[in-house]
Structure formats: C-alpha cells, structure tokens
Amino acid sequence: AQTVTQSQPEMSVQEAETVTLSCTYDTSESDYYLFWYKQPPSRQMILVIRQEAYKQQNATENRFSVNFQKAAKSFSLKISDSQLGDAAMYFCAYRKETSGSRLTFGEGTQLTVNP
Amino acid sequence: GAGVSQSPSNKVTEKGKDVELRCDPISGHTALYWYRQSLGQGLEFLIYFQGNSAPDKSGLPSDRFSAERTGGSVSTLTIQRTQQEDSAVYLCASSLPPGVVGNTIYFGEGSWLTVV
Numbered sequence: 001a002q003t004v005t006q007s008q009p010e011m012s013v014q015e016a017e018t019v020t021l022s023c024t025y026d027t028s029e030s031d032y033y034l035f036w037y038k039q040p041p042s043r044q045m046i047l048v049i050r051q052e053a054y055k056q057q058n059a060t061e062n063r064f065s066v067n068f069q070k071a072a073k074s075f076s077l078k079i080s081d082s083q084l085g086d087a088a089m090y091f092c093a094y095r096k097e098t099s100g101s102r103l104t105f106g107e108g109t110q111l112t113v114n115p
Numbered sequence: 116g117a118g119v120s121q122s123p124s125n126k127v128t129e130k131g132k133d134v135e136l137r138c139d140p141i142s143g144h145t146a147l148y149w150y151r152q153s154l155g156q157g158l159e160f161l162i163y164f165q166g167n168s169a170p171d172k173s174g175l176p177s178d179r180f181s182a183e184r185t186g187g188s189v190s191t192l193t194i195q196r197t198q199q200e201d202s203a204v205y206l207c208a209s210s211l212p213p214g215v216v217g218n219t220i221y222f223g224e225g226s227w228l229t230v231v
Binding site (some may be wrong): 033037097101105106 | 158225
C-alpha cells in the first residue's frame with residue numbers, strides 16, 4: 001500500500017522569507033502524481049501544485065515550487081517570499097494513475113507565517 | 116456547477132440518530148470521493164465512485180456507513196446510529212476519470228458533523 005509521510009507537524013517562517021516543507025512517500029508504482037494541497041481555516045482544500053512522476057522537471061507555480069526526487073521518493077514544497085495568506089495546513093498527497101485511483105494524504109504540516 | 120457543493124455545511128445531531136450528507140460534484144466529473152477528517156488529523160479515505168463501476172468501499176469504517184450515487188452525479192453519505200467518534204469534517208471531491216491528462220481532484224468545503 002502507498003504511504004505518504006510528512007515529518008514536520010509544524011513549521012514557521014518570517015514574512016518574505018523562504019520555507020521548505022518535506023514529504024516522502026512509498027510506492028512500487030512507476031506512474032503516479034504527487035500533489036500539495038493547502039487547507040486554510042475555512043477547511044477548503046486548495047490545490048497548490050502537482051507533479052507528474054514521468055516528468056523530470058520540477059513543477060513551479062509562481063512562488064511555489066517543488067523538489068521532486070523520484071529515486072529517493074521525496075517531494076518537498078518550497079514557498080518563496082512567504083505571505084501572511086500562506087498560513088495554513090499543507091498536505092502532501094499521492095495518486096497512482098490507474099483506474100480506481102484515490103488520493104493518499106500525509107498527516108499535514110501546519111505553517112505559521114510571522115509578520 | 117462551478118465547484119463541488121456539499122450540504123449541510125454544519126450538522127449537530129444526537130448520538131444514535133441517522134444523518135445524511137450530500138455532495139454535488141463538478142459537472143462532467145465522473146469520479147467522486149468521500150474523505151473524513153477528524154480534528155487536527157489528515158484525510159481518511161472512505162469511498163470512491165467512478166462512473167457506473169462498482170464503488171470502492173474499502174475505506175468505510177463500519178457497516179453504519181454507506182453511500183450511494185444516483186444517476187452518476189449527486190452522492191449521499193449516510194451514517195446510521197451516529198456515535199461521538201463520528202464527529203469530523205466529511206469532505207467530498209470529484210475529478211475527471213483516471214488517466215485523463217492533467218486530471219486534478221477538486222474538493223468541496225466539507226460538512227462538519229458534531230455528534231452530541
């Protein structure tokens with residue numbers, strides 16, 4: 001079974017600084033997707049960034065980028081120029097790309113942004 | 116609709132009562148998921164529907180939990196004889212079928228269930 005591990009229950013960063021959230025996963029599949037979701041107090045799960053396993057290039061979305069190390073099964077999220085609105089719970093998630101696939105989530109990292 | 120819609124947004128029920136939670140997925144999305152999130156915890160998979168295929172019920176925690184999806188669109192999650200440990204946020208999500216390039220799972224805002 002696939003598992004996703006986020007080893008940092010809480011992280012904090014100063015406004016305008018950079019922070020990296022860690023995620024590792026375990027799978028025997030070769031084709032899969034990885035995601036970072038953000039969950040603010042409103043509970044809405046918001047997709048931040050996605051990475052296809054077959055792509056070697058790391059995904060980037062504005063201030064958000066990932067460091068995808070397929071051999072090491074590592075998928076970290078870097079947030080640059082942190083803003084107060086980035087404060088939220090961040091979940092790493094895995095999904096294999098075959099019929100009947102579901103998202104498997106990590107335990108989450110609570111990010112605090114200090115002004 | 117524009118997004119995944121869930122109702123009710125909040126529900127308080129007495130222990131032992133039955134509750135129904137509703138999810139209306141994004142139009143055209145054939146895949147529908149239910150997850151449960153207890154306070155301060157990650158998301159726990161409950162059930163998955165894909166088109167007309169038999170649902171994947173492997174995540175349902177007990178036979179008090181059931182879900183159906185009528186007409187391949189709206190889904191209802193039913194919890195019978197609710198217990199206090201059922202208190203959680205129940206999140207619904209939908210997506211295009213697996214294998215579609217660029218596929219992404221979109222979530223609703225959840226239904227917060229409190230059993231007293």
